[in-house]
Amino acid sequence: MHNSADNATIELEQRLQAASERHTNNPHDLSIIWEAIEILTVLKREDRLLPWADRALALSPHHADFRAMRATALNLLGRHAEAAGMLAHDLSTFGESAIYRLRLGYSLMMAGDLARAIPLLDEVRQIADSMHVHAEAESLLGEAMLKAGDPRGFTHWQMRSDSGDAFSYRPADIPEWTGEPDLRGQRVLITHQLGFGDNFLLAACVADWRAAGASMMITCAPQIHQLMQASLPDCEVVSMESPQQSHAPLPDAVQARVQAFAPHLHATLLRLPLLNASHPVSGYRFRAYLRAPSTKQQIAREWAQQLRSQHPGKRLVGLFWDCRQRHMPELGSIARCWAARRSLPLEMLNRITTNPAVTERVHFVNLHHPLVEAQAGTPAGDVSRYLPGIFHFDDTAACIGELDAVFAVDSAVANLAAMMSKPTCVPVNTSGDWRWGTQGTTTPWIEGATVLRQTREGDWDSVVQDAATWLTAQ
Template sequence: MTGKVEQFLREALAAHARSPEDLAPLRDICRALIHLKREDELLPWADKALALNPSGTDFVRLRTHALTLLGRHSDAVATWLHYASLPWGAPYYQIKLGHQLVMAGDFERGIPMLTSARQVALAGNEPFASAAEHLLGEALLKTAQTQGFAYWLARNQDDSGSYLPSDIPAWAGQRDLRGKRILVTHQLGYGDQVLLFSCIPHWIAAGATLMISCDPPLHSLLKASLPQCVVVSATRPTQRFAQLPEALVPAVRAFAPDMQISLLHLPILAAERRASPEAYFRAYVSPPSVQGEIAAEWAKGLRLTYPGKALIGLFWDCSQRHYRELGSTMRCWATRRSLPLSAASHLLTEPKVEARAHFVGLHHPSTSALAGTPAGNISQYGPVINDFADTAACIEQLDAVIAVDSVVANLSAMMGKPTAVLTHSSGDWRWGSQGSTTPWMHDVKVLRQRQSGDWSTVVQETIDWLTE
């Protein structure tokens, strides 16, 4: 099928070359790029189409989508403003513009616009009401407002896969959970699970007994870190409101839950108790003892090899950027989060840094080849990283961790390890939106791009952090 679409694209490109004033080949080019999951290449073709047909709302959508994938949120804002007079419909337009304003850092205009869009969409029972609600939630969380979690929960109706077993009642908001047995089902990514499971103590404090599900690579780590819970693993849900996997059903029946919540519900109890997010996500992760002992022996040898030097973990490349089949949204988001290999090499081989520190790569072996190898001053974890229990065991032996926005950054922070997170100009809400700290966690240094795509100042600030 891909070969046929690529042939279709070549024919559309040839047709456009023959008739540059014809809109039909441009539509075909865009259609083919979308089918091939190459939406980040849409921009020049959308621009050509808009030059021919300035009232083409479909091409405005394609232009802003491409700009979003490329991280050019200010340009996306300018595009929505330029085409404001087209027949959009108020809530749809407000959602799109409000979200881009927030991603561009303009919270003063973006949050009220998303608030209005949510109200209008809910009142009109619009199909995108859940999108407005969850985007408002993320905007509030970016500005350290804990009430955002209640809105963020709408991701369960919008863009997140989730489990919703038909034979287990959903939590109805009860706060007194004494004697209640609750099934917590997982969703989202590895880093989200590591972060949000730190909220488990609030549910235990309310009296609940918990069974939690997680992705298989996290299972042994979470089992060691949350001994007060029954921890099981299962495939991650890819659809909304999916039934539990058959393999998980016997364990769930044996646990006999009174109710079920999703991962996104976990921060809700704490949000009611804390207006400020200070220390909202507290460190709780520790590796299984067997992996911990293996890592301790490995670290002894490495410290003998590099006496007097700090051992620093490094994670610089998000592997999703290498897989086109994952789609443009995930691939481009991973690309924007990843530190270029040349920048990583510069950091590691800076003379001031090399004199004080030796680095340990924290990539899984299956992704190391994709990430590449920095120029020098780096070792690999000798016992080998098979799952996140091994990653945590390695991190436990290090003096600090430097990571881009990834599961490793979340893992290091939730272990209480001094962590520097290198983030792009419109980073995730959990890393805050300004300054060099995040209001959500302790011992995390956030080093932000000042200009989209420019890592040079981030690398220099990381050098300063290591040598201060």
Template sequence: MSQSAQPDLLEAFEAHARAPEDTDLLMQICETLVKARRDEQMLPWADKGLALDPKHSGFIHARGRALRLRGRHAEAAANWLAHQSLPWSPLFCEARIGRDLYLSGETQRAIEYLETALSRYPADLSRDALRARKWLAEALLSQGDTRGFTHWLERNRGDSGNYRYAEVPMWNGQRDLRGERVLVTHQMGFGDQFLLFASVRQWREAGAEILLTCDHPIHAPVQASLPGCTVLGTARPLAVSAPLPLDALDTIKAFAPTLQATLLHLPLLAAVDSPRPQPYFDAYLRAPAAARERASTWSQALRARAPGKRLIGLFWDCAQQHATEISSKDRCWAGLRSVPLAQIERLTTHPALTQEVQFVSLHHPIAELANGTPRGAVSHYGPGIASFADTAACIEQLDAVLSVDAVAANLSAMLGKPTAVLANPTGEWRWGQTGARTPWMSAATVLRQTQMGEWHDVVSCAIGWLLRG
């Protein structure tokens, strides 16, 4: 919690103690918790407010948000459904109902609900309309439906920063790209970039020459993996249609693009192919040569010390859950995806596993120092994980990877390494919704929670997956 918010919270709590039925004071507590990036703590205060004023839109909104941040999506959906008759702005309530139905596992109902709501406002480009399209996209994609990519593209108008190079037109769907020089600009997170850059192959097969931008930290492995493309590391865009950084313009002008596409455009090229690519996102990543050499030397030494054992990469904690300076949404989502250390130690101290497996931590050492290291059969990458080039090189030398729903899982799967993803019930669309397989990639096996926060059975499945080899 930010220090600046503490005096305001203390003042609001003390005032509420003196006047417990004053709804303005309860709303002040909720608003101050938002300011402090502790939105998930609003639930008891929102409930108190609704007990006093059952139709207060502010408390309804606070309750729905707090429930979602805690991973209680079915309750969040019920909260909105119970109050949808109130005079909300168009698509405000509908977007949230669809989102929480999808996140609670009622995917088909969410799709039908969002499609119906959006059909009533076909020209609406409000923030809530864009939010509704985002969640419709992710619900469709979680079922393997490529129509979702068209809806997902609307994020370029809303919640995803992106670059606009005004000198050339944006790609408008043409399939014949012979003679085109396409500037592909990046956005979103490392995992999204690792996944979606796999679609560059289809663009090159369609005849395009590609200049690709990406975040600086992933430049080395992306450049090593796409040798037929020019790859430019630059800052991530934070605003819609942001101008490209000045330090990138000379390279872009020398490339002389004829078209631009954003990261979100990439998977659309193959979206209407019949048959569709199998897998849709094919493994393509590789580590830079120098990092591979270091990793090979390290792995030979480790295998000599652990003869006959398989080397299994392990990533269990999303560091964002410990970061107080980021939004409550990102922090809480990271927490819901992370596996507690005690559950990880069921793997690293398991008697049968330790006879067959040597685990290797895939965490950056600073993050691991902050978040804890499991006891048992856990080694660390000798050359050191200082960059994604190091992580990629380490993974290439392993036999398999076990990871929570994080960038390590995307990186491993796109390296083609057998990857078991420990996913909660509302995991990213790319892992699908049911079963052990994902409709989007071949290297990933998905081990799913059936109840949010309950990792015991998932870890038991991971033990079985590892023992089956």
């Protein structure tokens, strides 16, 4: 039985099909193309705009909106260099506005052209005539600098909090931390934001704040509360849902705990690295700190002993290959396409799990939550599940703690394994996240992580070959 949202989607898809048929009979009717573009936008399928934008540009080659749509579609498909080339070509015609230069800066950054992206994004943040464009440009500038291995990028990257994609609780009655390095005697409230992987990575900086003398209270999502509580024993860790709107107030129950803690200062998760990592010298690394609760560790130890007895002499390696967001169209095309590009197709994974040279030495363990296995698919070969069950991330951590290594795409699981100091291999697409660096098989940010990079967008062949080499060397 369909609900109203499903019915609306079905109706839009029928309209799109009808528009496609009308376009076949009337290929020069621009109004039909506009209708198809509008429907795809409402459906949050902007990644499918490319053929329609091309049809529109064939009729109206210099139309700014169609050219912008084409660049958007190219970026969503991972064809960033093409998007940057198109936007750069149009710069003299359409490039006076800050928003146009922002689009070019983003495409250049994602294409890996940091030498051009960084000064352009710096220029945009200075000329932006709106707070949103300024915040977006500054956030992207920070990301580009971090991709280049420059820790000063954290100063700019924190503007994600103001660019609309990283909501955070910001209590109005607690002064914001302004960068003072001496925190002796200060009680500090840290409120969370972003995804689980970002929480796992950035909370490593709590140790820096504790070393500076601060007493800490940190909030986190319920799914990771037990894990964070076990991993940050010197902090008060508070469970609460992630905010759904910018500057949302603290929930009443949490507010009572905060009042009892009586913080002197507040900072968001994004600001944690600024204490020690925003200096012009390179070399800052996130230090491993995560560990499962002791009770979960014991359960995992007993499970691992049994599994090792069944596979004597083999290394146990965890697998995580599919980002769930790619199956969630309601999140929009940006989140969905980015998740799809980060995910390793099951047929590529199967080449690893059935490789005789690998399976002779390695036994694999599926690290996916059971509820998402139906979408991720079942790997070929002999791949075990964590039989005590994965319900929350403390279970995942307990399992990882008993493994010899983890092979995981850019995800919360990869961040979790790396922040547990477990040998971690991360396959990334051509424009991987800043934390995985941009060159070679290492990253300047995380010790012990091996990064396998696509050389051509969507082509995992060389990555699969390199993964087999890495696995047989474990």
